[in-house]
Amino acid sequence: MQPWSIDMQGRFEEITFESEVLKGNPLNDSYKRPLWIYLPPGYDKEPERRYPSIYMIQGFTGQLDMWRNRSAFRKNFPELADELFARGEAPACILVWVDCWTSYGGSQFLDSPGTGRYHTYLCDEIVPWVDAHYRTLPQREHRGIAGKSSGGYGAMITPMLRPDLWGGLATHAGDALFETCYQPEFRETVRTLRDQYDGSFEKFWQDFRSRPAFTRRSDHTLLNDWGMAACYSADPDGTIHLPYDLETGALIPEVWEKWLVWDPVRMVPSHAETLRNMRAIYIDAGRRDEFFLDLGAEAFRRALEQIGVTDVYFELFDGTHMAIEYRYTLSLKYLAERLAS
Structure with a gap:
């Protein structure tokens, strides 16, 4: 060929x-x-x-x-x-x-x-x-x-x-089956945000857009969590809510339920x-x-x-x-x- x-x-x-x-x-x-x-x-x-x-x-x-x-x-x-x-x-x-x-x-x-x-x-x-x-x-x-x-x-x-x-x-x-494909990665995002970005998604985005994409192992996980939240759990004014606590990874039931509706x-x-x-x-x-x-x-x-x-x-x-x-x-x-x- x-x-x-x-x-x-x-x-x-x-x-x-x-x-x-x-x-x-x-x-x-x-x-x-x-x-x-x-x-x-x-x-x-x-x-x-x-x-x-x-x-x-x-x-x-x-x-x-x-x-x-x-x-x-x-x-x-x-x-x-x-x-x-x-x-x-x-x-x-x-x-x-x-x-x-x-x-x-x-x-x-x-x-x-x-x-x-x-x-x-x-x-x-x-x-x-x-x-x-x-x-x-x-x-x-x-x-x-x-x-x-x-x-x-x-x-x-x-x-x-x-x-x-x-x-x-x-x-x-x-x-x-969101609990098996998405949820296990939430803990990885929380740990990465804590250790590399002071717990801030805003700092992640600043870093991500300042360099070639996917040059960090964690890029896909963080990008996926935020991207899915933008699709599944955004307020009418566009405010995006993650389905977990950014310090512990514990689920926030009312937000997680918004995701599950789309499973x-x-x-x-x-x-x-x-x-x-x-x-x-x-x-x-x-x-x-x-x-x-x-x-x-x-x-x-x-x-x-x-x-x-x-x-x-x-x-x-x-x-x-x-x-x-x-x-x-x-x-x-x-x-x-x-x-x-």
């Missing part, structure tokens, strides 16, 4: 989307966002044909151009997806890569006064625009969403919040009918996931089973949280087959 180029059989259209709902967002992040639309082989030769659409969303700290990053001797996901369709191994689909990055690292694809209206951006701006400009099958039964980590989280909760739009989801190691595992019972009507649900995670998101995947599967949803693809595979782009074509094929019918 030549590492510097590949001949795509389909093609990408790359645009800058000017969002109305992201204007004036609390972090003053750009309201002009990159948007990629992948059109499968044959799209231009069959002008009457319409296609299912699958939306790809990223993990925390992810920005759109990272999808084209390559590891040594491995193809990136856009290349793997193009090969899948070019070989005819899955029904052709339009793929949409959406950017919901924020200067805190991400949005969890939610509307929050701490970050901005990213759920509305995705569902009420991007989806209608794509349907208006490309030959999609615009019904929910033919539209899916997929992602890893925080993108996997977004793929789980977005169809629950907007059942009118989404008929399929795929989550790779999505954030779930996909806990959301399932309230959205049972929606989930029973999904055409495709794909769940996987590595057995050695560093954030223990394999436990969240199992908990999400069990929650679905308890409401009667058993037609689910589920797998715990031998792997970690990292370098699992080869798994994405498995879920893409699964979604494409279910959403094309």
Whole structure:
């Protein structure tokens, strides 16, 4: 495999989307966002044909151009997806890569006064625009969403919040079962803040923005805690509340409960009918996931089973949280087959 180029059989259209709902967002992040639309082989030769659409969303700290990053001797996901369709191994689909990055690292694809209206951006701006400009099958039964980590989280909760739009989801190691994926890191944040930043998140941010990011081992943990709090527990005026005491790490129940409301595992019972009507649900995670998101995947599967949803693809595979782009074509094929019918 030549590492510097590949001949795509389909093609990408790359645009800058000017969002109305992201204007004036609390972090003053750009309201002009990159948007990629992948059109499968044959799209231009069959002008009457319409296609299912699958939306790809990223993990925390992810920005759109990272999808084209390559590891040594491995193809990136856009290349793997193009090969899948070019070989005819899955029904052709339009793929949409959406950017919901924020200067805190991400949005969890939610509307929050701490970050901005990213759920509305995705569902009420991007989806209608794509349907208006490309030959999609615009019904929910033919539209899916997929992602890893925080993108996997977004793929789980977005169809629950907007059942009118989404008929399929795929989550790779999505954030779930918050007491196992988030809570254990709170104590690490408290100790780091105490020993390095005088107990102040403000001093952490000053330091973080003064040097190359992630040059300290603790950067990800602190960034993740603050970023999640901005999404899950911000006041209407944008004030962000952490769910634990900054000196002891003890949970603050009323704030922690605001986080738990957004746990996909806990959301399932309230959205049972929606989930029973999904055409495709794909769940996987590595057995050695560093954030223990394999436990969240199992908990999400069990929650679905308890409401009667058993037609689910589920797998715990031998792997970690990292370098699992080869798994994405498995879920893409699964979604494409279910959403094309």
